[in-house]
Amino acid sequence: MTRQELFDQILQKRSFLCVGLDSDVNKIPGHLRREEDPILVFNKRVIDATVDTAVAYKPNIAFYESLGPQGWNTLAKTLEYIPKEHFTIADAKRGDIGNTSKMYAKAFFEQMDFDAITIAPYMGEDSVTPFLSFADKWAILLALTSNKGAMDFQNLQIGESELFEQVLIKSREWGSADQLMYVVGATRGEMFAQIRKHAPDHFLLVPGVGAQGGDLGTVCKHGMNSQCGLLVNSSRGIIYAGEGEQFDESVKKAALDLQADMDRMLDQYLR
Amino acid sequence: MTRQELFDQILQKRSFLCVGLDSDVNKIPGHLRREEDPILVFNKRVIDATVDTAVAYKPNIAFYESLGPQGWNTLAKTLEYIPKEHFTIADAKRGDIGNTSKMYAKAFFEQMDFDAITIAPYMGEDSVTPFLSFADKWAILLALTSNKGAMDFQNLQIGESELFEQVLIKSREWGSADQLMYVVGATRGEMFAQIRKHAPDHFLLVPGVGAQGGDLGTVCKHGMNSQCGLLVNSSRGIIYAGEGEQFDESVKKAALDLQADMDRMLDQYLR
Numbered sequence: 003m004t005r006q007e008l009f010d011q012i013l014q015k016r017s018f019l020c021v022g023l024d025s026d027v028n029k030i031p032g033h034l035r036r037e038e039d040p041i042l043v044f045n046k047r048v049i050d051a052t053v054d055t056a057v058a059y060k061p062n063i064a065f066y067e068s069l070g071p072q073g074w075n076t077l078a079k080t081l082e083y084i085p086k087e088h089f090t091i092a093d094a095k096r097g098d099i100g101n102t103s104k105m106y107a108k109a110f111f112e113q114m115d116f117d118a119i120t121i122a123p124y125m126g127e128d129s130v131t132p133f134l135s136f137a138d139k140w141a142i143l144l145a146l147t148s149n150k151g152a153m154d155f156q157n158l159q160i161g162e163s164e165l166f167e168q169v170l171i172k173s174r175e176w177g178s179a180d181q182l183m184y185v186v187g188a189t190r191g192e193m194f195a196q197i198r199k200h201a202p203d204h205f206l207l208v209p210g211v212g213a214q215g216g217d218l219g220t221v222c223k224h225g226m227n228s229q230c231g232l233l234v235n236s237s238r239g240i241i242y243a244g245e246g247e248q249f250d251e252s253v254k255k256a257a258l259d260l261q262a263d264m265d266r267m268l269d270q271y272l273r
Numbered sequence: 274m275t276r277q278e279l280f281d282q283i284l285q286k287r288s289f290l291c292v293g294l295d296s297d298v299n300k301i302p303g304h305l306r307r308e309e310d311p312i313l314v315f316n317k318r319v320i321d322a323t324v325d326t327a328v329a330y331k332p333n334i335a336f337y338e339s340l341g342p343q344g345w346n347t348l349a350k351t352l353e354y355i356p357k358e359h360f361t362i363a364d365a366k367r368g369d370i371g372n373t374s375k376m377y378a379k380a381f382f383e384q385m386d387f388d389a390i391t392i393a394p395y396m397g398e399d400s401v402t403p404f405l406s407f408a409d410k411w412a413i414l415l416a417l418t419s420n421k422g423a424m425d426f427q428n429l430q431i432g433e434s435e436l437f438e439q440v441l442i443k444s445r446e447w448g449s450a451d452q453l454m455y456v457v458g459a460t461r462g463e464m465f466a467q468i469r470k471h472a473p474d475h476f477l478l479v480p481g482v483g484a485q486g487g488d489l490g491t492v493c494k495h496g497m498n499s500q501c502g503l504l505v506n507s508s509r510g511i512i513y514a515g516e517g518e519q520f521d522e523s524v525k526k527a528a529l530d531l532q533a534d535m536d537r538m539l540d541q542y543l544r
Binding site: 024026067068069070071072074075080095096097100101102103105106108109112113121122123124125126127129130147148150151152153155156158159161165168169183220259 | 295299330333335336338339340341342343345346349353354362366367368369370371372373374376377379380383384385393394395396397398399400401415418419420422424425426427429430431435439440525
């Protein structure tokens with residue numbers, strides 16, 4: 003998917019919502035556990051309930067990997083079920099030496115047909131560039147994450163800048179804003195101004211709104227650009243919003259509430 | 274596996290060789306491609322040929338992931354085939370927020386029964402600690418990798434130390450030398466003295482000998498400690514040493530040659 007196609011979808015749906023499919027068999031409604039593939043049935047109902055309010059879906063690969071080979075079948079079938087208009091992100095945090103990153107790219111862009119994959123930047127340029135040689139596919143580099151441990155390394159001071167800024171500065175030379183996005187956690191909304199100095203045009207994938215406590219208004223105020231430039235992810239806050247047989251009605255409402263907020267943000271901050 | 278058990282095996286075999294199973298269907302001997310599961314047959318023959326000279330095996334997860342769900346079956350069957358005395362490492366470079374890292378730990382330590390997994394440190398403490406709550410299991414943190422891109426971030430100067438040293442210094446507080454190892458590439462052997470200042474007791478997993486050009490003597494001179502403290506990995510240099518139907522004879526010889534070098538290194542540097 004191209005950047006323009008993603009922006010068109012955002013304008014059409016008045017939403018920049020990414021639904022995180024962190025689907026855990028121990029947390030889904032109990033009656034679904036009688037199904038042959040409970041996670042697949044759960045995912046399909048979540049997708050049905052959010053298909054008009056979400057522009058992107060982000061399966062968290064760990065949750066499928068923990069189920070063994072069957073989990074990869076569930077992941078593949080989930081991906082097939084997502085309509086083609088949606089942007090799909092493998093939240094996989096991969097990254098290795100060149101010949102190995104190439105294999106990961108094959109796994110997620112060829113064996114499966116994801117639009118994007120999240121990448122850890124620690125191993126540098128040749129661990130990232132293999133993901134950039136696929137047309138209209140995206141590498142989403144970790145910059146500033148939403149967890150407590152983010153501060154251990156990402157905020158270390160290196161000369162005039164912090165480590166996460168070095169990731170932004172160096173990676174700009176590896177690919178364009180049509181190939182690269184960055185993960186920036188919502189939990190520190192004021193940092194978005196600093197991010198935008200280095201990456202004015204890039205889309206940012208923003209976890210941490212909702213369960214992790216990030217504030218949507220602050221993120222949009224400092225982070226939105228002329229093409230929106232934000233994909234705000236909610237996982238637990240949406241997919242586990244409901245209980246019982248009609249759980250998907252609450253899922254639909256949680257996504258609609260967030261979409262309504264996003265509609266207002268687009269009115270206020272889209273320049 | 275405990276640190277003592279690993280050291281006992283090293284003394285018994287006079288070897289600290291880890292064989293990297295980066296098995297690629299396009300590089301294995303052609304006649305094996307007629308098999309139903311060519312990679313599994315290839316891996317079994319490599320394991321048979323190296324079982325007496327290797328103390329550890331390290332499947333590179335990307336190579337199995339790129340084959341889809343079938344690849345995970347191949348990986349599981351490969352792991353089952355490795356004798357229990359060997360140390361097994363999932364070279365996966367995982368790492369995510371706490372609840373997600375817990376799922377990756379389940380995947381590799383419970384769903385499969387690896388002894389260790391490689392971890393990217395960028396997301397900090399809570400991305401690593403979920404791997405440390407399993408008895409006799411190991412997290413192997415990337416410190417200084419063997420690729421060109423390593424220099425992009427790992428050698429950035431932070432006050433008095435470099436980023437990879439910060440990884441060593443901070444992670445010492447998260448777990449002990451009985452739970453944590455570090456990846457240190459052989460391509461810069463002189464750096465091992467600097468590493469040992471921060472991690473005198475830890476085992477180091479050392480890629481980059483052979484195809485990537487690292488020198489075993491320099492690594493051992495600066496890196497060996499009283500329990501050896503080194504697992505030196507060779508992937509392509511061993512598993513693709515031979516061609517044709519009797520390829521495994523060359524595999525066996527390549528491993529034996531390296532083991533003979535290691536025997537001499539243990540004589541010279543084990544203190």
